[in-house]
Amino acid sequence: MMRTVTSLPNTIEETEHLWIPMSDGTRLAARLWKPVSAIEDPVPAVLEMIPYRKRDLTAVRDSIHHPYVAGHGYACLRVDLRGSGDSEGVLTDEYLQQELDDVEEVLEWLTEQPWCNGHTGIMGISWGGFNGLQVAARRPKGLGAVVTVCSTDDRYYDDVHYMGGCLLTDNLSWASTMFAYNSSPPDPDLVGERWREMWQDRIEHSGLWLETWLQHQRKDEYWRHGSINEDYSDIEVPVFAVSGWADGYSNAVFRLLRGLDVPTRGLIGPWSHKYPHLGQPGPAIGFLQEMVDWWDHWLKDDKDNGAMDGPELSIWMQDSVAPSTTYEDRPGRWVGEPSWPSSRIVEERYPLGRHRIFASEALRDEFPKSPELTVQSPLSLGQYGGKWCSYNAPPDMPYDQREEDGGAMVFDSDPLEERLELLGAPTVELSLSADRPVAMVAVRLSDVAPDDAATRVSYGVLNLNHFDGADNPQPLEPGQKQTVTVQLNGLAQSFPAGHRLRLSISTSYW
Numbered sequence: 001m002m003r004t005v006t007s008l009p010n011t012i013e014e015t016e017h018l019w020i021p022m023s024d025g026t027r028l029a030a031r032l033w034k035p036v037s038a039i040e041d042p043v044p045a046v047l048e049m050i051p052y053r054k055r056d057l058t059a060v061r062d063s064i065h066h067p068y069v070a071g072h073g074y075a076c077l078r079v080d081l082r083g084s085g086d087s088e089g090v091l092t093d094e095y096l097q098q099e100l101d102d103v104e105e106v107l108e109w110l111t112e113q114p115w116c117n118g119h120t121g122i123m124g125i126s127w128g129g130f131n132g133l134q135v136a137a138r139r140p141k142g143l144g145a146v147v148t149v150c151s152t153d154d155r156y157y158d159d160v161h162y163m164g165g166c167l168l169t170d171n172l173s174w175a176s177t178m179f180a181y182n183s184s185p186p187d188p189d190l191v192g193e194r195w196r197e198m199w200q201d202r203i204e205h206s207g208l209w210l211e212t213w214l215q216h217q218r219k220d221e222y223w224r225h226g227s228i229n230e231d232y233s234d235i236e237v238p239v240f241a242v243s244g245w246a247d248g249y250s251n252a253v254f255r256l257l258r259g260l261d262v263p264t265r266g267l268i269g270p271w272s273h274k275y276p277h278l279g280q281p282g283p284a285i286g287f288l289q290e291m292v293d294w295w296d297h298w299l300k301d302d303k304d305n306g307a308m309d310g311p312e313l314s315i316w317m318q319d320s321v322a323p324s325t326t327y328e329d330r331p332g333r334w335v336g337e338p339s340w341p342s343s344r345i346v347e348e349r350y351p352l353g354r355h356r357i358f359a360s361e362a363l364r365d366e367f368p369k370s371p372e373l374t375v376q377s378p379l380s381l382g383q384y385g386g387k388w389c390s391y392n393a394p395p396d397m398p399y400d401q402r403e404e405d406g407g408a409m410v411f412d413s414d415p416l417e418e419r420l421e422l423l424g425a426p427t428v429e430l431s432l433s434a435d436r437p438v439a440m441v442a443v444r445l446s447d448v449a450p451d452d453a454a455t456r457v458s459y460g461v462l463n464l465n466h467f468d469g470a471d472n473p474q475p476l477e478p479g480q481k482q483t484v485t486v487q488l489n490g491l492a493q494s495f496p497a498g499h500r501l502r503l504s505i506s507t508s509y510w
Contacts, residue, residue: 007071008067008068008070008071008072009071009072009073010035010036010037010070010071010072010073011035011036011037011071012033012034012035012036012067012070012071013033013034013035013036014031014032014033014067015031015032015033016031017029017030017031017086017190018030018031018032020079020106020109022082022102022105023105026082026087026088026089027087027088028079028080028081028082028087028088028102028106029054029079029080029085029086029087029186029190029191030054030077030078030079030080030106031054031062031066031077031078031079032075032076032077032078033066033067033069033070033075033076034070034074034075034076034115035070035071035073035074035075038075038115038116039114039115042114042115042116042117042118043073043074043075043115043116043117044073044074044075044116044117044119044120044121044144044295044299044300045074045075045076045077045110045111045113045116045119045120045121046069046074046075046076046077046120046121046122046123046295046299047077047079047103047106047107047110047120047121047122047123048062048066048076048077048078048079048122048123048124048128049078049079049081049102049103049106049122049124049128049131050079050080050081050084050124050126050127050128050131051080051081051083051084051085051091051127051178051181052084052085052127052181053080053084053085053086053181053184054078054079054080054085054086055085055086055187055190056187057085057181058078061275061278062078064277064278064288065275065277065288065291066078068288068292069288069291069292069295072292072295072296073296073300074295074299075110075113075115075116077106077110079106081099081102082098082099082102083182083202083206084181084182085186086186086187086190086191087186088191088198090201090202090205090206091182091202091206092205092206092207092209093207093209093212094127094130094209094226095130095131095134095155095225095226097225099131100131100134100135100138100226103122103131103135104135104138104140107120107122107135107140107142107143108140108141108142110142111141111142118142119142119144119299119300120142120143120144120299121143121144121145121146121147121295121298121299122135122136122143122146122147123146123147123148123149123291124147124148124149124151125149125150125151125273125274125275126149126150126151126273128149129148129149129150129151129249130148130151130152130226132146132147132148132151133146133148133151133153133228133235133239134226134228136228136234136235136236136237136239137228137231137234137235138234139234139236143237144237144238144298144299145237145238145239145240145294145295145298145299146237146238146239146240147240147242147291147294148239148240148241148242148256149242149243149275149276150242150243150244150247150248150249150273150274151241151249151252152249152251152252153227153228153229153232153252153255153256153259154227154229154252154255155223155224155225155226155227156219156223156224156227156470157219157470158249158251158252160174160248160388160389161174161213162217163388163461164440164460164461164462164463164486164487165218165440165462165463165465165466165470165473166440166461166462166463166509167214167217168388169388169510170248170387170388170389171210171213171214172210175208175209175210175213176210178209179208179209179210182202182206183202183203183206184199185198185199185202186198186199217473218470218471218472218473219469219470219471220471229255229259232259232260232261233261235260235262236262237262237298238262238263238264238298239256239260239262239263239264239265240264240265240267240290240291240294241253241256241257241264241265241266241267242266242267242268242276242287243267243268243271244268244269244270244271244272244273244274244276244279245268245269245270245271245316245318245330245491245492246270246271246272246273246280246281246390246397247271247272247273247389247390248273248387248388248389248390249273249389250268250489250490251425251489251490253266253267253268253313253490254266254313254340254425254490257312257313257339257340258340258341263308264312265294265307265308265310265312265313265314266312266313266314266315266340267290267313267314267315268313268314268315268316268490268492269283269285269315269316270282270283270316270318270327270329270330270332271284272389272390272391273389273390273391275287276290280328281326281327281328281329281330282328282329282330283329293305293306293307294307310336311336311337311338312337312338312339312340313336313337313339313340313342314334314335314336315334315335315336315337315423315492316330316332316333316334316335316492317332317333317334317335317421317423317492317493317494318330318331318332318457318491318492318493318494319331319332319333319494320447320449320455320493320494320495320496320499321455322449322453322455323398323399323400323401323453323454323455323456324397324399325386325395325396325397325398325399326394326395326396326397327397332492332494335423335492337423342423345424349361350413350501352370352411352503353370353411354370354371354373355373355409355410355411355412356411356412356413357411357412357413357501357502357503358413359413359414373409374409375407375408375409375505375506375507376507377407377408377506377507377508378407378508379508379510380407380510381404381407381408381442381506381508381509381510382404382442382506382508382509382510383404383510384398384399384400384401384403384404385398385404385456385459385509385510386398386399398455398456400453400454400455401444401446401454401455401456401502401504402452402453402454404444404504404506405454405502405504407506408444408504408505408506409504409505409506410502410503410504410505411502411503411504411505412448412500412501412502413500413501413502414500415450415497415498415499415500416495416496416497416498416499416500416501417497418497419494419495419496419497420494420495420501421492421493421494421495422491422492422493422494422495423491423492424490424491425458425487425488425489425490425491426445426458426488426491427485427486427487427488428443428460428485428486428488428503428505429483429484429485429486430443430483430484430485430486430505431481431482431483432481432482432483432484433478433479433480433481433482434464434476434478434507435478435479436476436478437465437475437476437477437478438465438475438476439464439465439476439507440461440462440463440464440507440508440509441461441462441464441484441486441505441506441507442459442460442461442462442505442506442507442508442509443459443460443461443486443488443503443504443505444456444458444459444502444503444504444506445457445458445459445488445491445501445502445503446501446502446503446504447493447495447499447501447502448499448500448501448502449499450498450499454502457491457493458488458489458490458491458493459488459489459509460486460487460488460489461486461509462484462486462487464476464482464484467482467484
């Protein structure tokens with residue numbers, strides 16, 4: 001089926017379904033939007049290749065951004081990964097070698113089409129953001145730039161499976177989600193009489209992904225595959241990295257800007273796991289316009305369009321809010337840094353005393369030395385922490401942290417005398433010992449209002465058994481002291497005068 005859309009700079013036509021043959025004979029199902037004029041005047045192509053069923057699950061979302069980009073002079077191709085949606089084959093895990101080979105083949109197929117001028121880009125959110133970076137690291141011919149949204153450069157330390165070496169509950173929910181998608185049939189209207197055979201093949205052979213993920217609880221080759229932070233120099237094309245504070249992947253934006261030696265842009269808004277033009281919590285932005293400018297700059301060589309004139313990192317500085325499990329909007333303002341790491345970073349140390357955060361070492365020295373503090377947190381602590389990654393912005397943000405602090409060791413600052421703004425990633429250095437051979441520590445940073453309501457603004461967790469490396473977990477010696485550094489998530493947060501900073505330390509975090 002083909003439809004024509006005319007309310008854009010270029011009149012476009014949509015091909016609802018087409019087959020793309022792979023070298024092994026497998027056919028991948030795709031949906032295509034391109035300018036009608038592309039046959040006479042070939043255009044660059046933009047690819048999004050994900051397992052989320054183009055015929056139903058992402059159909060509405062796809063129909064928003066792909067026609068818009070196509071209407072500005074691009075061929076936009078949305079492909080179901082092998083074994084997903086209406087594509088043939090079986091999908092057995094994330095980011096397999098076969099998947100990356102397929103993406104490269106599709107890119108090559110695009111460059112051979114008469115309506116494509118040989119220049120291509122990859123866009124994607126989450127899975128599509130991952131494989132965009134991973135394929136860029138393979139340097140396929142014709143790939144000119146990448147837009148990666150809500151993704152990561154590190155599949156072990158900073159993904160849906162593990163955080164700081166600790167198992168995430170999202171690992172289980174995500175496995176359940178993919179189990180449901182993989183168990184769904186292709187559409188008989190598109191694939192024909194083979195639909196039942198294809199469905200049965202998926203059910204029998206796609207496997208239980210959770211079993212695989214739980215078999216790899218340390219950093220090993222399984223997680224190094226697809227982690228582009230293993231060698232950032234593999235990527236030689238420009239990268240536009242995007243995330244949101246309610247998303248689980250905001251830290252990757254900072255690392256990509258720091259690690260990549262290519263032209264980059266970074267964007268972090270208040271959003272959850274969504275494209276910014278659909279951003280929740282708001283405010284959403286005109287991200288489609290930002291993408292078109294990006295593609296024009298790098299795929300059409302429009303170097304004077306201003307796409308790279310602004311700050312390298314644009315970020316939503318969030319104002320203080322009362323704790324809530326959901327927000328329609330997050331108040332704040334946009335700030336920018338010309339480069340990241342910023343030359344304006346000032347590192348300050350705030351020593352801890354007996355349940356206090358001191359403004360300086362000198363101030364701490366005025367008080368008697370704190371005796372050793374102990375805590376054994378209830379295993380239920382963390383139920384008010386919200387989800388690691390808010391997929392659709394339902395009520396899953398962290399609630400009032402006072403509900404958790406009764407089971408934690410708490411340190412408060414004095415009320416702030418003036419407004420404080422923080423942009424960066426806090427670290428917490430602790431000298432501690434555990435009374436068990438297996439242990440973890442969780443650290444939360446909260447904004448405490450004058451009425452004592454506590455809103456979590458950052459946190460971090462650490463598997464203490466990784467003192468000899470995440471690839472070599474070792475049992476602890478009970479009672480033996482060690483010094484550890486807990487990396488908290490990056491933040492851009494303002495604290496009003498009269499508010500306090502609170503650090504909460506616990507031995508568990510559900």
